[in-house]
Every structure is written in C-alpha cells, then in structure tokens.
Amino acid sequence: MIKYLLVAGGAGFIGSNFLNYIMRKDESLHVINLDKFTYAASMDNIAALPAERHTLVRGDICDAPLLNEIFSKRHIEGVINFAAQSHVDNSISAPEQFIKTNIEGAFRLLEAARKAWLRAPREPKNAFAGARFLQISTDEVYGSLGDKGLFKESSPYCPNSPYSASKAAADMLARAYHKTYGLNAVISNSSNNFGPCQHEEKFIPAVIKNALNGTPIPLYGDGRNVRDWLYVDDHCRRGWVQ
Numbered sequence: 001m002i003k004y005l006l007v008a009g010g011a012g013f014i015g016s017n018f019l020n021y022i023m024r025k026d027e028s029l030h031v032i033n034l035d036k037f038t039y040a041a042s043m044d045n046i047a048a049l050p051a052e053r054h055t056l057v058r059g060d061i062c063d064a065p066l067l068n069e070i071f072s073k074r075h076i077e078g079v080i081n082f083a084a085q086s087h088v089d090n091s092i093s094a095p096e097q098f099i100k101t102n103i104e105g106a107f108r109l110l111e112a113a114r115k116a117w118l119r120a121p122r123e124p125k126n127a128f129a130g131a132r133f134l135q136i137s138t139d140e141v142y143g144s145l146g147d148k149g150l151f152k153e154s155s156p157y158c159p160n161s162p163y164s165a166s167k168a169a170a171d172m173l174a175r176a177y178h179k180t181y182g183l184n185a186v187i188s189n190s191s192n193n194f195g196p197c198q199h200e201e202k203f204i205p206a207v208i209k210n211a212l213n214g215t216p217i218p219l220y221g222d223g224r225n226v227r228d229w230l231y232v233d234d235h236c237r238r239g240w241v242q
C-alpha cells in the first residue's frame with residue numbers, strides 16, 4: 001500500500017524546504033500538501049517537487065469536512081503541521097487569525113487524525129499502529145531568556161505574544177491528545193529558522209533587503225536582544241527522523 005504523509009502548510013517557508021528535502025530523500029513517499037495559500041505561501045517554493053507524488057490541496061486546516069475527506073481517501077500514516085500564522089508583529093496588530101489557524105487548526109488536524117487512526121483511546125487501528133503526528137512549534141512558547149541560559153523541554157511555558165500564546169495552546173492540545181487518547185503526537189520547539197524561500201517580512205530577509213536598498217535596518221528594542229538561529233535544512237533533516 002502507498003504511504004501518504006499529510007503536510008499542512010507545505011507551500012510556506014519551512015514546509016516547502018522540508019518537502020524539497022524529504023521527497024528527494026525518500027522516493028516512495030507520497031505527500032498531500034494542504035495549504036490555504038495565504039500571502040506567506042508561494043508556488044515557486046514547491047515547483048520542483050515530483051508532481052506524481054505530490055498532491056496540492058488548496059484548503060484550510062480549520063475545515064473539518066475537508067480533513068475527514070482527505071483521511072478517508074488516502075492511507076495517511078503521518079501528519080506534519082507547519083500551517084500557521086507565523087509573524088509575531090502581525091499577531092500584535094491582528095491576533096484573531098492566529099487564534100483561529102494556530103489553535104483551532106491544530107485541534108481540527110489532531111481530531112481528524114484521532115478519528116482516522118484510533119479505534120478507541122490508546123487502541124490504534126492495526127493499519128495505523130505506526131502513525132505519527134508532528135506539531136511544528138517554536139521555542140517562543142518558553143518566552144525570553146536572560147543574559148545566559150537555554151531552554152529545555154522542561155522549561156516552563158511563558159509565551160509573550162499572541163503568536164507564541166497560540167502556538168503554546170496548540171502544544172497543549174497535542175500533549176493532551178497524546179495523554180488522553182494515546183495519539184502518537186510529537187512536538188518540536190525550534191528556534192528561529194533562516195534560509196531559502198523565507199518571506200521578506202521576516203528579520204533576516206528584511207535586513208538584507210533594506211541593506212541592498214540603502215534603507216534603515218529595523219531593530220527590535222534597543223538592538224541588544226539575542227536571537228538563536230537554525231538553518232532551515234538542519235531543522236528539516238532532524239524533524240522527521242523515524
């Protein structure tokens with residue numbers, strides 16, 4: 001039987017880098033790429049994917065009937081949720097869509113996977129015994145560090161923006177689905193990513209663009225904040241190790 005992966009948000013920055021990496025690495029993999037095509041998505045990001053193994057569905061992760069249809073038509077054994085409203089500044093000026101997509105969307109995906117994969121709590125259907133749900137989260141759920149230190153999985157959640165609060169809520173839902181239903185749900189909390197296909201609203205592309213245009217470079221606060229950066233390929237390579 002063909003194995004399908006449902007990738008939500010696969011036409012955005014990290015999702016498309018992941019698909020370009022994993023579909024070259026595993027030539028048996030078929031991907032359903034569910035993407036709403038917000039301003040952050042681009043067809044260019046996914047143009048090089050093998051068409052015979054990549055199905056693009058333009059749709060919303062909050063659309064429960066659509067999710068149920070996708071699960072009922074294909075033998076989906078893995079879900080990776082990259083889909084999100086992801087820009088912190090936008091979450092401050094217009095938080096509502098962040099709550100909808102990042103919290104309700106994660107819930108709808110978890111719920112669709114639960115119905116498809118489990119017969120009852122902690123009883124996976126035989127055909128889905130190895131199925132896994134990966135929720136792509138952020139280290140921003142842990143808040144800010146002082147001058148020193150690092151975050152661990154055991155660090156207390158302390159989100160500071162509507163964006164990070166919405167991601168933290170989705171993490172709690174993924175955790176609850178694991179504890180309550182035994183859904184094989186995993187959360188990754190990566191730091192800032194950078195690399196190809198990143199939208200120009202994000203920090204590094206914005207700095208490069210402004211430097212090239214000779215316009216002032218935007219700095220957060222007094223410019224002394226420290227950020228940790230991860231090259232997007234490193235994130236993609238470590239993200240789905242079986």
Ligand SMILES: NC(=O)c1ccc[n+]([C@@H]2O[C@H](COP(=O)([O-])OP(=O)(O)OC[C@H]3O[C@@H](n4cnc5c(N)ncnc54)[C@H](O)[C@@H]3O)[C@@H](O)[C@H]2O)c1
Nearest residue numbers: 009011012013014036037038040041060061083084192193
């Ligand atoms: N970029 C980073 O530095 C970073 C760091 C850590 C974690 N993350 C997380 O990684 C994930 C991907 O981030 P990114 O930078 O690639 O984001 P992005 O904004 O570039 O891409 C998000 C994708 O999700 C799609 N999308 C948005 N709402 C949707 C919906 N309702 N239904 C279906 N698709 C929808 C968009 O069209 C887009 O293709 C996010 O969950 C983000 O929180 C990002």
